[in-house]
Amino acid sequence: MRVVIAEDVALLREGLAAILERAGHDVLAAVGDADALLAYVEHAEPDLVVTDIRMPPDFSDEGLRAAVAVRAAHPEIAIMVLSAYIADAYLADLLDNAPGGGIGYLLKDRVGHVREFLDSIDRVAEGETVVDPEVVRQLLRRRRDDGPLAALTQREREVLALMAQGRTNGSIAAELVVSEAAVRKHVGSIFAKVPIEPAADRRVSAVLAYLRESG
Amino acid sequence: MRTSPDAWAAVRGRPWEFLASWWPWRSIGYLLTTVPVGMTVLVSLVLLLGVGVVTLVVVVGVVVLAAIPRVTGGIGILERARVRLVLPRDDGGAAPTLRERLLAGRGLRVSWSEIGYAVLLAGVLWVVDALVLLFTITTAVVLLLAPYLVRFDTLGMLGWDIDSTREAWVAFGLGIPTTVAAAYVVTGVACGQAALARLLLDPPEHRLVQAVADLRRSRVDLVGAFETERRRIERDLHDGVQQRLLALTMTLGRAELDVPEGPGLDLLREAHEQAEAALEELRFTVRGIHPRVLTDHGLAAAVDDIADRSPVPVDTTIMLPGRLPAPVEAAAYFVVSEALTNVARHARARSVRVRAWVERDRLVLTVVDDGDGGADPASGSGLAGLALRLEALDGTLDVHSPPGGPTEVRMECPIDAG
Numbered sequence: 001m002r003v004v005i006a007e008d009v010a011l012l013r014e015g016l017a018a019i020l021e022r023a024g025h026d027v028l029a030a031v032g033d034a035d036a037l038l039a040y041v042e043h044a045e046p047d048l049v050v051t052d053i054r055m056p057p058d059f060s061d062e063g064l065r066a067a068v069a070v071r072a073a074h075p076e077i078a079i080m081v082l083s084a085y086i087a088d089a090y091l092a093d094l095l096d097n098a099p100g101g102g103i104g105y106l107l108k109d110r111v112g113h114v115r116e117f118l119d120s121i122d123r124v125a126e127g128e129t130v131v132d133p134e135v136v137r138q139l140l141r142r143r144r145d146d147g148p149l150a151a152l153t154q155r156e157r158e159v160l161a162l163m164a165q166g167r168t169n170g171s172i173a174a175e176l177v178v179s180e181a182a183v184r185k186h187v188g189s190i191f192a193k194v195p196i197e198p199a200a201d202r203r204v205s206a207v208l209a210y211l212r213e214s215g
Numbered sequence: 216m217r218t219s220p221d222a223w224a225a226v227r228g229r230p231w232e233f234l235a236s237w238w239p240w241r242s243i244g245y246l247l248t249t250v251p252v253g254m255t256v257l258v259s260l261v262l263l264l265g266v267g268v269v270t271l272v273v274v275v276g277v278v279v280l281a282a283i284p285r286v287t288g289g290i291g292i293l294e295r296a297r298v299r300l301v302l303p304r305d306d307g308g309a310a311p312t313l314r315e316r317l318l319a320g321r322g323l324r325v326s327w328s329e330i331g332y333a334v335l336l337a338g339v340l341w342v343v344d345a346l347v348l349l350f351t352i353t354t355a356v357v358l359l360l361a362p363y364l365v366r367f368d369t370l371g372m373l374g375w376d377i378d379s380t381r382e383a384w385v386a387f388g389l390g391i392p393t394t395v396a397a398a399y400v401v402t403g404v405a406c407g408q409a410a411l412a413r414l415l416l417d418p419p420e421h422r423l424v425q426a427v428a429d430l431r432r433s434r435v436d437l438v439g440a441f442e443t444e445r446r447r448i449e450r451d452l453h454d455g456v457q458q459r460l461l462a463l464t465m466t467l468g469r470a471e472l473d474v475p476e477g478p479g480l481d482l483l484r485e486a487h488e489q490a491e492a493a494l495e496e497l498r499f500t501v502r503g504i505h506p507r508v509l510t511d512h513g514l515a516a517a518v519d520d521i522a523d524r525s526p527v528p529v530d531t532t533i534m535l536p537g538r539l540p541a542p543v544e545a546a547a548y549f550v551v552s553e554a555l556t557n558v559a560r561h562a563r564a565r566s567v568r569v570r571a572w573v574e575r576d577r578l579v580l581t582v583v584d585d586g587d588g589g590a591d592p593a594s595g596s597g598l599a600g601l602a603l604r605l606e607a608l609d610g611t612l613d614v615h616s617p618p619g620g621p622t623e624v625r626m627e628c629p630i631d632a633g
Contacts, residue, residue, distance in 0.1 A: 009458045015465035022469060060511060084453075084507075112464030112491065114472055 001125055004044065005030040006037035006051040006063055007082070016050060016111065023118045032056070034066035041070050041077070048078045048125050052108075075100025078125045082108050083132075104130040129164075136161040151193045159186040222301040223406045226399065238301070239398040242405035243352075245300040246344040249408070252297070253341020256290055260337050287333040288326065291416045294336070298409045298416075301402075332415040340408060347404050351397035358390030431609075435542075438607045442505075442542050449505040452497065460494045505545065514544045518551050518569055525555045527564050527584070533571045539578060543628050546605055547571065547580050550612065553597040554582035554624040562586025562622060573630060578610075580626045588620030598624070 003025050007013040010032070017027045025048075029040050033056045041049065049070055055062040067079045078101035102124035110132060111117045120130045152160065155176075162172045169187065173180040218236070219225035225238040233239070263283055270276035354372075361370060365383040369376055377386050467487040474480045501507075509517035515533040522529035538544070551569055558564050564586030571580040602612040610628030 009454075009462075011458060011462035012465070015462050015469075019465060019469055022472065084457075108461055109464070109491070109494065112461070112468040112487065114465075114468035117468075 001025045001048055002044070002046040003027050003048045003050060004037065004040050004046045006032070006034065006049070006055065006066065008032050008052060008055045012052075012108070019111065019114055019117065020050070020121070023121075025121075034062040037063075037066050038069060041074065045074065046077060048080065048121065050080045050082065050121070053081060053083045071100055071103075078102040078104075078127070080104035080106065080121060080124050080130075082106055082111065084108050101125075102127045102129060105135060106130070106132045107134055131164045133161055133164070136164040152190065156186050156190050156193075159183060160190055163187070163190075221303055221406075222402050223410075226402050226406065230395070233402075234395065234398060239402050241300050242402040243348070245297065245405045245409065246348050246401060248297060248300075249336070249344040250341045250348075252293070253336050253344070256333055257337035257341075259286060260333065284326065284330065287329045290333045290336070291326070291329040294332065294412050295416055298412050301405045301409045302413065328415045328418050332412060335411075335415075344404070344408070347401065351400050355390060355394040355397040358386050358393050361386035361390065434607045435609075438542050438604060442545050445505045445545075446510065446541075449501055449507065449510075452501050452504070453507060457494065457497055457501065460490060460497060464490045464494065506548065509544060509548050513538050514547055514571065517544075517548050518571070521548075521552050521555055522569065525567070526559050527555070527562075527567055529555065529567045529569060531569045533569070534573075535571065535578075536573060539630050542608055543578055543610075543630055546601065546608060546610065546628060547578060547626060549604075550580060550598075550601050550624065550626045551582060553601060556597070557590065558582075558584045558586065558622075561590065562588075562620075564620075564622075576630055578626075578628050578630050582624040584620070584622050586620050586622060587618070588616045588622050589618040590614060590616035590622050 003020050005013060005016050005020070005027060007016060007030070013030045013032065017030045020027050028044050028046055031037050031040055034051075037049065037051060040046075049067065051063040051067055053061055053063045055066075064081060067081055070077055071079060081104065083105065084107075104120055104124040106117070106120060110120070123130050158176060159172055162175055167175070169180050169183045173183045176183070219228055219232075219238065222238040222242055225233045225236055260283070263279060263286065267276045267279035267283075270279060357364065357370065357372065361377055361383040362380065364370055365377055365380060369378040370383075370386070371377075372386070377383055464487060467483060467490060471480065471483050471487065474483055506517055506520065508520050514535060515531075518531055518533055522531050539547075555567065555569075558567050562584045564584035567582060567584045569580070569582050571578065573579070598612065598614060605612050605626060605628055608628050610626065613625045614622070615625070616622035
């Protein structure tokens with residue numbers, strides 16, 4: 001897979017490139033700011049963009065805005081956004097521009113768990129939506145009392161949080177130490193309680209229906 | 216050559232430096248301008264008083280007499296400016312300007328010392344100054360010009376008749392020390408009068424008020440400086456150590472892929488976990504110093520962020536017109552943070568409400584829980600420290616916690632602080 005990395009801290013840029021290269025990806029470029037990222041995407045049309053949110057010159061959300069711009073110009077390019085801290089305000093911007101390739105939103109700490117990180121990269125490249133479990137957990141907690149998820153039980157929320165990461169029923173069952181049949185039952189009742197967009201991937205849709213609203 | 220800060224310092228300094236400086240000339244200017252100013256004040260006061268007393272029977276006089284403090288206030292402003300001719304260093308602080316006085320209208324109390332100074336100026340000072348100038352300057356000038364003037368007429372000087380050229384040159388010789396003495400006399404009188412003016416126009420209590428205001432401002436500055444420093448430390452940790460630790464966990468993660476199963480890999484995994492624990496601890500510390508989300512997105516986002524991490528469900532309603540000054544935002548953030556920590560630790564509450572709004576240019580923030588109450592604000596050193604911090608910003612922090620609850624922490628702070 002042809003990847004472009006945008007990250008302003010040289011140490012992390014090199015670390016990311018090394019991890020992706022080790023997994024056999026072709027790192028076309030590792031740049032230090034959003035403008036360079038946009039210029040490079042125009043020039044090379046990669047399959048995947050991995051970008052930090054905070055970048056020069058203002059260190060606010062340049063990386064995110066660049067990601068949205070890339071999505072608008074080249075919807076087929078998958079995007080993985082990394083963030084140093086949880087800020088779900090960013091998430092809505094990203095998901096609202098979702099039609100196209102896969103979108104990922106992970107905390108930077110996740111990169112240290114190389115296998116999981118590479119797995120997330122692959123899933124995003126395949127067109128899935130991957131949201132950091134910590135981010136999902138926080139969103140789920142905030143909307144305890146209202147919104148479409150109010151009717152969900154604690155266990156159903158946990159299942160939904162894991163679904164948001166794009167996990168399979170088998171993997172969710174292993175994580176929660178329950179049987180796969182139990183997970184299927186939970187997923188069924190989540191689909192019954194959460195409004196689903198028809199024709200979409202039901203799993204992703206269940207998550208997005210909620211996440212979009214909460215941004 | 217050194218330059219003296221004011222005329223009084225110049226008089227006490229080296230004579231040649233004093234004589235070569237502008238101070239004698241500025242002193243002459245000060246005394247010279249006193250004469251027309253004093254005469255004008257005399258005429259104005261007499262007129263106002265006269266018209267006032269005469270028209271007192273038709274009540275209009277009351278208005279006229281009431282105008283006297285305004286007039287003397289105006290004189291005070293002029294005189295404070297004139298004092299700077301000889302004593303430029305203003306140690307009395309800023310008195311209200313004419314514009315402020317006019318805007319304040321009757322709000323400002325009558326200043327008797329200003330009236331006293333105006334009377335003194337009208338009745339005594341300008342006469343004294345006129346005499347001093349006349350005596351010293353004419354004496355010096357006549358002595359110095361004696362060799363020229365004697366050609367026309369005999370000069371009478373304090374009972375000494377100068378009628379020959381020789382005597383005229385002796386007079387000229389005497390004229391030089393007389394000129395020097397005149398410079399000292401004029402400057403001395405000017406300094407004395409300026410000091411008197413300053414004493415009456417900027418009385419010590421006014422200086423005290425000014426000192427308190429200065430002190431308050433410096434305290435706010437100090438809180439601001441403290442805040443800036445916290446942000447700097449936060450930035451340094453975030454941009455430096457935190458990124459390095461993150462890079463370390465990435466490297467350890469990569470190494471785990473390459474090292475075969477066995478004790479080596481176990482050690483590596485342990486190191487990875489330790490690095491992550493250090494990163495988590497550092498993140499916690501950084502948040503306690505100054506949270507990044509507060510800097511970037513303001514109070515509402517930062518409070519939501521703490522609320523999300525609270526084990527007790529928190530309902531937040533933050534209604535603010537926009538960003539607040541950094542010291543106020545930070546104080547509010549730490550009040551919420553400390554209050555929610557206390558709720559989680561002690562209150563046995565089921566829910567908490569955090570509200571913030573702006574009311575008459577003050578930020579009001581309340582944290583109310585439905586726990587058992589009975590919290591003692593004095594025992595919570597965290598809140599006590601925050602109360603001090605708010606005090607510096609002219610704000611207040613109150614904890615109301617009757618036994619049985621509910622507990623309310625209420626913070627108020629003017630939003631123009633800092």
